[in-house]
Amino acid sequence: MNDPERPLRLDATREEALEHAAKLVAEAWRSFDRFRPEEPALDERVRELIRGALPEDPVPVHEALDDAARILDESIAQPRPRYFAFIGSSGLEIGTIGDLLAQTYDINLAVDARAATVVEHQAVRWVAEFVGYPSADGAFTSGGTISNLTAIAAARERALPGSRHRGLTAGHPAVYCSEEVHYSVTRAVELLGIGSDNLRAIPLDGLRRMRPDLLAATIDADVAAGVTPVAVIATAGTTLTGAVDPIAELADVCEPRDVWLHVDGAYGLPAAAVRPELFDGLERADSCSIDAHKWLYVPKACGVVMSRHAGAFAGAFAHEEGYLPHQQHELHAADITLEYSRPFRALKAWLAFRAHGARQFREAIARNLDEAELLYRHAQATEDFEVMEAPPQLSITPIRHVPRDVVPNPHNQALADAIQSDGRVYLASALIDGDVWLRPCFVNFRTTDDDVLALMDVARELGERLAREGA
Secondary structure, three states, X not given: OOOOOOOOOOOOOHHHHHHHHHXXXXXXXXXXXXXXXXXXXXXXXXXHHHOOOOOOOOOOHHHHHHHHHHHHHOOOOOOOOOEOOOOOOOOOHHHHHHHHHHHHHOOOOOOOOOHHXXXXXXXXXXXXXXXXXXXXXXXXXXXXXXXXXXXXXXXXXXXOOOHHHHOOOOOOEEEEEEOOOOHHHHHHHHHOOOOHHHEEEEOEOOOOOEOHHHHHHHHHHHHHOOOEEEEEEEEEOOOOOOOEOOHHHHHHHHHHHXXXXXXXXXXXXXHHHOOHHHHOOHHHOOEEEEEHHHHOXXXXXXEEEEEOOOOOOHHHHOOOEOOEOOOOOOOOHHHOOOOOOOOOOHHHHHHHHHHHHHHHHHHHHHHHHHHHHHHHHHHHOOOOEEEOOOOOOOOEOOEEEOOOOOOHHHHHHHHHHHHHHHOOOEOOEEEEOOEEEEOOEOOOOOOOHHHHHHHHHHHHXXXXXXXXXXX
16 A cells, blocks of 8 residues: 555555565574574664654654664574573464464454464363363463462452452461462562561472472461462472472462462473473363463463363452443453453464474474483583482473582682673573572574583683683
8 A cells, every 4th residue: 555645654565564574584594493602792773773762754664664674683582593591482483474464464362362362272172172271261361470460369369259359358368389489479469468478488398399399288277377378389390400399299289278370381381282291280280370471482472371160260350340341241351351452362372273283393302301411421421510319300401510619609600690791602601598599591493412412511611711811
């Protein structure tokens, strides 16, 4: 469309702009197929762009697209195969295409959107089937923070009926979790009025999992003191070490006490498709959450929250508003989630499962698990690296460089900083039991064994240099 009277028009046709953008995307995808020898510094063009004031007049659309691509190329991109920091996203190509299609139609899934609404329900079922969870209710979210908040809100309403309306005027609520729970749970209990002072952190066992015996004792003592247990949060893949709480044993504690069990599987739960024995008891959880943008590889933001109880989320969120009539006599998505303006996040997961099939996802996850074990074995066999006592449960393998005559904590923190500055690999440090560790995480389908071993080579090279310099 080239109507000269049309507002918000470009200097080229939209088809030409799309073709140019597609070339830039293809170039980026090719660059992600191999490791990058270094992270480039911001060049003068990017510095000029970020100093610019609000543009009053347009520039050619091809120039604007090229500048956007340059900015992105000089940013830290998680899809690169040697990005091992935090728990990254891989930007699966079919997911990117799915986002483009979804954003083109700009569907709002707050209310009934016909086919898109049905596809979201189907995609929730597929994710549930993939991990072996009997979902009866669920929705796509922006990620684990909102998913955990949603599940805990449902648990709060079940434990303290009517509290969403009255507020927490009574009941002295408490939520229970491991000492290494994700901070999104802390945020959730604060936002829901439960309060982080009422978040009970249960000590860990030798595998860094929540201890069911201490959980049971803590809940029983609280109940005797007049406290209302709202939920137990089991973590299926802690952010620090990838530990998986013993879900079945926690369910044995929760069920006779009628306490909601939520499994925060934002990171680790996709591995249930490969190692189901680690997640024994998942089907007994009242709710669970998964970030598809982590270990299902699709681009951010794409989380899923599910419950085996139909109507659980509506009890915490549903409203009847004049501007959102229930014309279909069914719940709107806004009745079971926090958001009102909801993009069609489910499409990229739906499209990814259709284009690749569940088997390819299982193979990719198994490969990441093998990569974590490879690093563990390789580091364990050396004299200058230290590993944790137990092998990795999932795909996080903390290691420490411990050559002679260095103080380990400041040395490893300096090494983590040096690795980030060097740019050949990218990882971050983590504080585990007061000690500084390098904490690589493998959740990228592009990563190879060579990339894993390169991490060790770079860490040793830079670590030895720091040791010689007396860092």
